[in-house]
Amino acid sequence: MWVQITGAVPYVQRHLPTGGAELHWPLGGQPQLLGPLTRPRVEVIPAGTTLLGVRFHPGVPTLVPGGVADLLDRGVSLDELGHRWVDRIGEAITAAATPRTALLVLQNFLLHRARTAGTDPLVREAVRLLMPWAPRDVGAVANRLGLSVSQFRRRCLWAVGTGPKSLQRTLRFQGFLALAQAGAVATGRRGADGMAGLAVDVGYADQAHLSREVRRLTGLTPSELLGGEFDRCSCGHDHTASYAPFLAGRRWPASV
Structure with missing residues (x-):
């Protein structure tokens, strides 16, 4: 709020x-x-x-x-x-x-x-499983919930408004945005630092994949969205209320 x-x-x-x-x-x-x-x-x-x-x-x-x-x-x-x-x-x-x-x-x-x-506990668990910190295939999430993929899609459309794959893409983008707004540092995977590192941390294949998805969801490049700085948001607004709850469930992967 x-x-x-x-x-x-x-x-x-x-x-x-x-x-x-x-x-x-x-x-x-x-x-x-x-x-x-x-x-x-x-x-x-x-x-x-x-x-x-x-x-x-x-x-x-x-x-x-x-x-x-x-x-x-x-x-x-x-x-x-x-x-x-x-x-x-x-x-x-x-x-x-x-x-x-x-x-x-x-x-x-x-x-x-x-x-x-009240909140549908199955949908709440589905959203948790689709968060970017531990990327999972939608089929694997449906299986974890005891649903078929088609049942999972219908349940997600009703409660969230989009299918699970679309929701997963949005949450992955929000994961990147939260890390950038918080001034987070990449986890240090080999060959992946800066913006490329944050992209890998949230499940993008590489920085080019990140750029395509950010432009599709926002109409801007990552640098345009963040005001030219990949590790902070320079618009002058306090985004803590937005990114702090989102990052609360993050688990740092081991460095490789």
Whole structure:
């Protein structure tokens, strides 16, 4: 979760695939749910906007009854979803003394809602197995879950909005982005350091493979995405809330 405040001029925001949906709630404006992305989505945020942001982990129940497949690569106003609580929570957010307090109001409500809805344990385990730190074949993951590949694909489409292979590609990209934003150093595999090392660490065959996938998912090269620096994000934003939970389950492989 985060607070984004634009300055005196509009801000061009490039939303990137994360594997999950996002809730964007501008103070004084209409909240919108952005479905899972398979490609970049560019939005111009007006000047003087204070935006509350929430990113849902892949497979976590969102605010859409019946799954998120219909929201793939598009956004929808919460009003269109018919939720009765939107006005009530909106009033509490507006009455909050600071944006941080408003974010806590939204956070507490969503946590309560998530506990009530529950999470499919099979999907939660599938997402864990598809993380980039220990690359696995989709068929092997399906077998580990006790499902056929077709059953696994249907379950993933319903809960996440994409098939398992597409989700795995997105998580691998997010793994690279998290390492870069955190200023991580490659694990020291022979002949693989710098950007090439980070690429290998998250499961890309080589740096060229990384470049192709990053351009497909973001519309930019890795250097363009990171502002010219492979080992840090130079846009000036604090991305800790994004990459810290993602890196929490990382296991460092042995050097070779």
